[in-house]
Amino acid sequence: GQQLNQSPQSMFIQEGEDVSMNCTSSSIFNTWLWYKQDPGEGPVLLIALYKAGELTSNGRLTAQFGITRKDSFLNISASIPSDVGIYFCAGEGRSTSYGKLTFGQGTILTVHP
């Protein structure tokens, strides 16, 4: 099946620093989604991307849908302690998983005050 490689697996940063994480795939995706998961909670949608090349912001978060449709990145600017959590990318492709999401392994973000 389709696989997403998400990197880095974990990040330890100081408050105020910028963060960048990305997902790559060998397959084309039609939709890229970025979720955040707080401890003991379900994932919450941060940003949705529907077109190749699309760049979308949500507050301090910015995500892009790669031109090749095989990658996406998420940037967090000026990190704060509440940014701590696990960030997941997810893609929806038509080839073998019509209408289903494939998730990356997650990036664990730790922010030191």
Add this chain to the structure above:
Amino acid sequence: DAGITQSPRHKVTETGTPVTLRCHQTENHRYMYWYRQDPGHGLRLIHYSYGVKDTDKGEVSDGYSVSRSKTEDFLLTLESATSSQTSVYFCAISERQLQETQYFGPGTRLLVL
């Protein structure tokens, strides 16, 4: 927040016993999904439903069955629980299938001894 609840939120059971997890939504969304989350694997799709009595297998469906007799309820059953099914289970819903974000429930933590 999307109206999704899961029950129970925590369960401890013994190998070989049947277990049923319930997902309930108040959004009247057509599509419902069951995922499991394990360290290093992100979220993996177990089964999904595209309407009442309409279900299909996901990536890791072996050992699981589902049922959807009403729009609002999607049940996941482990017929004979095994230790490898110890995991956190998430239900998700979406209004449409393609290019549609999925909203997640709070999760059920299952421990099979």
